[in-house]
Amino acid sequence: MEQKKLKDVVIVGGGTAGWMTAAGLANGLKGKYNITLVESDLIATIGVGEATIPSIRRFNDILGIDETEFIRATQGTFKLGIEFVNWGRLGDRYIHGFGVIGQETWTVDFYQYWLKQHLAGKAPGLDHYSINTAACLQNKFIPTQRDMPNSPLGQIVHAYHFDAGLYAKYLRKYAEARGVARVEGKIEDVVVRDADGHIEAVVLEGGRKVAGELFIDCSGFRGLLIEGTLKTGYEDWSHWLPCDTAIAVPCASAPELTPYTRSTARSAGWQWRIPLQHRIGNGHVFCSKFMSEDEATAILLQNLDGEPLAEPRPVRFKTGKRKQAWNKNCISIGLSGGFIEPLESTSIHLIQEGIAHLLSHFPSAGFEQADINQYNRMMNDEYVWARDFVILHYKAMERTDSPFWKYCREMEIPELLQHKIDLFRSNGRVFREGNELFAKPSWVQVMWGQRIRPQSYNPLVDLIGEEEIQGYLDEVEGVIKECVKVMPTLSAYVQANCAADKMPM
Ligand SMILES: Cc1cc2nc3c(=O)[nH]c(=O)nc-3n(C[C@H](O)[C@H](O)[C@H](O)COP(=O)(O)OP(=O)(O)OC[C@H]3O[C@@H](n4cnc5c(N)ncnc54)[C@H](O)[C@@H]3O)c2cc1C
Numbered sequence: 001m002e003q004k005k006l007k008d009v010v011i012v013g014g015g016t017a018g019w020m021t022a023a024g025l026a027n028g029l030k031g032k033y034n035i036t037l038v039e040s041d042l043i044a045t046i047g048v049g050e051a052t053i054p055s056i057r058r059f060n061d062i063l064g065i066d067e068t069e070f071i072r073a074t075q076g077t078f079k080l081g082i083e084f085v086n087w088g089r090l091g092d093r094y095i096h097g098f099g100v101i102g103q104e105t106w107t108v109d110f111y112q113y114w115l116k117q118h119l120a121g122k123a124p125g126l127d128h129y130s131i132n133t134a135a136c137l138q139n140k141f142i143p144t145q146r147d148m149p150n151s152p153l154g155q156i157v158h159a160y161h162f163d164a165g166l167y168a169k170y171l172r173k174y175a176e177a178r179g180v181a182r183v184e185g186k187i188e189d190v191v192v193r194d195a196d197g198h199i200e201a202v203v204l205e206g207g208r209k210v211a212g213e214l215f216i217d218c219s220g221f222r223g224l225l226i227e228g229t230l231k232t233g234y235e236d237w238s239h240w241l242p243c244d245t246a247i248a249v250p251c252a253s254a255p256e257l258t259p260y261t262r263s264t265a266r267s268a269g270w271q272w273r274i275p276l277q278h279r280i281g282n283g284h285v286f287c288s289k290f291m292s293e294d295e296a297t298a299i300l301l302q303n304l305d306g307e308p309l310a311e312p313r314p315v316r317f318k319t320g321k322r323k324q325a326w327n328k329n330c331i332s333i334g335l336s337g338g339f340i341e342p343l344e345s346t347s348i349h350l351i352q353e354g355i356a357h358l359l360s361h362f363p364s365a366g367f368e369q370a371d372i373n374q375y376n377r378m379m380n381d382e383y384v385w386a387r388d389f390v391i392l393h394y395k396a397m398e399r400t401d402s403p404f405w406k407y408c409r410e411m412e413i414p415e416l417l418q419h420k421i422d423l424f425r426s427n428g429r430v431f432r433e434g435n436e437l438f439a440k441p442s443w444v445q446v447m448w449g450q451r452i453r454p455q456s457y458n459p460l461v462d463l464i465g466e467e468e469i470q471g472y473l474d475e476v477e478g479v480i481k482e483c484v485k486v487m488p489t490l491s492a493y494v495q496a497n498c499a500a501d502k503m504p505m
Contacts, residue, residue: 006213006363007034012187012202012225013218014039016049016164017334017351019171020059021216024355026178027063029362035179038202038210040186045168046220046315046335048248050274050281051079051261051345052159054098055437059352063174067143071498073170074162075277077257078141078490080132082344086265087450089398094449095260096344097132099157101441102476108460110476111444113469115428115457122470126448128477130441131156131484140487141259152483159345161261161274161281183210187219190229198329198367199225214363217332221339226322226332233323234338240391240413241319242404243269243341247297248283248313252306257490263343266299267291267402272342273305277494278503280305285341288316290404317341319387325379326372331358338383343393346386349437353382385436388417389443396421396450421452428454 009025011018014037022037029035060070070076081097088094102110110129117123127133131152135141141158148154176182185204191211193200201211202225217225226232238244253275262273269286284300297312321338325331332338333354340346361375395413399405416433420443423429430443461469488496 006366008212009033009035009214009216010202010210010212011035011037011216011218012039013037013220013334013336014168014172014182015045015218015220015334016168016348017220017336017354018216018218019168019175020348020351021218021333021355022175022180023063023171023178024059024352024359026175026180028355028359031179034181034212035175036181036183036210036212037175038183038185038187038204041184042186045165047164047313048246048281048283048315049164049342049347050276051082051161051272051342052348053345053437054157054159055349055352056159059355065174068498070170071160071162071494072500074160074166075279075500075503076160076162076498077275077277077494078143078259079159079161079261080136080141080156080259081261083136083258083260083262084265084393084446084449085262086399087263087270087393087397089451090401092449092451094445095127095133095136096442096445096449097127097130097136098159099130099132099441100155101126101444102129102473108458109430109440111441112428112458112461113464114473115454116461117466117470117473119457123473124477126445129473129480130445131480132158133445134480134484135487136258136260138484138487139256139258139489139491140484141490141493142487152480153487158259161276163276163278183208187224190225192229196328197230199229213329215330216358217330217336218334220335221317223322223332223336225330226327226336230327230330232327232332234318235320235323236318237320237340237387238318240411241341241387241394242287242289242407243285243319244317245288245293245296246283246285246315246317246342247293247300248281248315249300249304249311250279250281250309251304252309253278253280254305257494259490261345264303265397265399265405266296268404269296270343271300271303277500279309283342285343287404290402290407321380321383324372324376325354326375329367331375333358337379340383340387340390343390344386344438346390346437350382350386354379381434382437384414385433385438388414388420389438389446391417392421392443392446393450396447396452398451421447424452424454426455427459428457
């Protein structure tokens with residue numbers, strides 16, 4: 001049948017995904033399409049999702065967002081990595097810092113030289129060779145010094161912590177200023193075209209219809225259009241990522257800001273700590289088969305850095321993803337498309353990728369199945385890459401203190417992840433699959449941090465004399481140490497450059 005030319009885009013949902021999509025499309029489509037966002041004040045947004053990874057800076061840059069204004073508007077802080085406590089073994093602590101370890105090298109990775117010396121007891125921990133991690137350990141922060149490309153100060157890589165509600169509000173302002181129309185109302189019905197099953201309109205309480213040719217489902221876990229209407233199906237990953245509930249609670253700030261998210265493993269999951277300017281976001285992610293909600297709440301409340309500022313709130317979820325991110329004329333972005341639990345802060349990144357891939361596959365005069373298939377392949381890869389990296393943390397556990405960790409240690413894992421672990425175990429080798437989200441330094445830090453030990457190192461390391469290697473390592477370590485010394489603390493940096501207005505609690 002003849003297809004109408006695409007003119008009207010309808011976004012359903014005004015959480016982080018909805019407003020990121022609205023802002024991204026308002027920017028990318030340059031006012032040539034009508035964009036309408038429908039949201040209901042009666043249906044709350046998820047209200048969590050406050051830690052990000054560095055790719056968010058690219059999204060903000062494309063949108064032309066000024067960093068200082070953004071941090072102030074969202075009560076934001078800067079993030080250099082994630083600290084993992086009690087992962088591996090009880091009492092263990094390591095940081096997954098963003099950015100490079102040592103220096104970018106050609107065939108033999110820097111960490112391979114470190115590995116040789118470290119295995120021989122001649123080099124300290126990996127944390128001494130990452131500017132991000134070394135800064136985290138002293139609560140220091142400075143953004144990348146672009147005029148110093150050869151210094152570790154030019155290699156700092158940061159992301160953000162921010163208030164999710166304020167972030168959506170900020171993007172709403174951005175999107176509305178660029179022509180996005182917001183419609184308030186609860187969607188009660190969806191009109192589907194008989195001929196091909198495409199969505200034609202959503203119908204609000206009271207009967208108002210919002211029609212369009214392309215629908216973006218950002219309605220959260222409920223997947224109002226992608227599942228409720230189109231019955232697309234869900235790929236369940238809970239056998240690999242068994243946590244299914246989170247209890248979230250904000251608490252009062254600590255005196256010193258930390259430039260990292262903290263994840264502390266508990267007996268049936270883990271607890272997050274996200275420092276913002278006006279409060280700390282906390283949550284306990286756990287598996288309800290192994291722990292009750294009451295117990296999880298009690299553990300969370302016993303482990304806060306300050307007074308709780310609200311009632312603890314449960315959020316239930318099932319890890320996995322929609323079988324097709326794009327089905328007919330509907331694309332699911334955000335929680336409606338899937339959820340990998342928040343251990344490595346990947347969800348907002350996946351929203352970004354959903355928007356970027358949509359723009360590069362944007363249907364102009366119709367819906368070509370080849371475009372849809374390609375989009376779905378690419379989004380599938382994005383999810384699987386993030387998923388496997390998160391599963392690694394659960395699998396690489398030596399803890400035997402609870403049935404939950406026993407399950408995780410013994411579970412079967414995806415083949416490619418098993419291969420990566422085996423490869424690292426032999427000669428410490430890590431390879432990046434295609435455009436995989438997490439690069440080598442991330443894999444190395446988590447595998448090493450959780451006690452996966454290579455039997456040896458890349459033999460090409462031996463082509464260079466030991467003295468020379470030791471000198472090289474010492475120099476890199478020394479320069480990083482000097483750089484961290486001159487950095488301000490994160491608290492001082494924020495105070496001097498982007499302190500937000502005090503918020504009423
Ligand atoms: C416990 C937990 C912790 C997380 N932590 C992180 C993190 O640290 N970092 C990270 O990147 N991500 C994190 N995430 C994921 C992140 O929160 C989400 O990806 C992000 O908030 C996007 O949510 P959303 O917009 O898809 O859905 P929601 O926030 O649920 O928004 C759904 C929207 O749809 C609207 N809606 C629904 N039904 C209707 C209807 N019938 N009519 C009209 N409107 C409707 C609602 O009003 C709302 O506006 C976390 C998620 C969870 C569950």
